[in-house]
Amino acid sequence: MWHKIMVISDWFGEMGERYKLIRDFNRAGKNAFIAGRAPTLLEAKITSGESSYKHAFSKWLGGGFRIKALSGRALSKSELIEVGRVVLDNDELVRNLISLGWDTLEVHDNAGFNGCKWKLMDFSKLGGNLT
Numbered sequence: 006m007w008h009k010i011m012v013i014s015d016w017f018g019e020m021g022e023r024y025k026l027i028r029d030f031n032r033a034g035k036n037a038f039i040a041g042r043a044p045t046l047l048e049a050k051i052t053s054g055e056s057s058y059k060h061a062f063s064k065w066l067g068g069g070f071r072i073k074a075l076s077g078r079a080l081s082k083s084e085l086i087e088v089g090r091v092v093l094d095n096d097e098l099v100r101n102l103i104s105l106g107w108d109t110l111e112v113h114d115n116a117g118f119n120g121c122k123w124k125l126m127d128f129s130k131l132g133g134n135l136t
Contacts, residue, residue: 030047034046048073053068055124072113076115093110
């Protein structure tokens with residue numbers, strides 16, 4: 006019985022870490038926008054993700070990490086890719102996202118119909134030699 010309580014406690018602890026990462030990302034995006042360091046306001050949320058990108062640690066219905074760029078206009082594909090590169094070029098962040106159960110990075114704007122998505126495992130640099 007106690008083992009089941011520990012499993013439930015671990016699950017809620019991990020969910021707390023996921024929501025904390027979302028809150029921290031949104032707070033940093035808001036502060037960068039207000040201070041003029043970012044040209045658009047970025048907001049993250051959890052989505053279902055792309056089922057073909059699932060990995061061993063993926064969350065069942067919450068594998069997508071979506072960033073919405075609140076720019077007030079439709080962004081071009083190259084602008085959406087630029088926003089995605091901010092995450093994908095940060096190895097530590099990508100590994101953190103994977104370890105917390107995300108498998109898909111999505112970037113969308115708030116005005117158009119464009120969007121981009123990436124398989125996070127392709128950017129994790131996993132599979133190297135352990136020495």
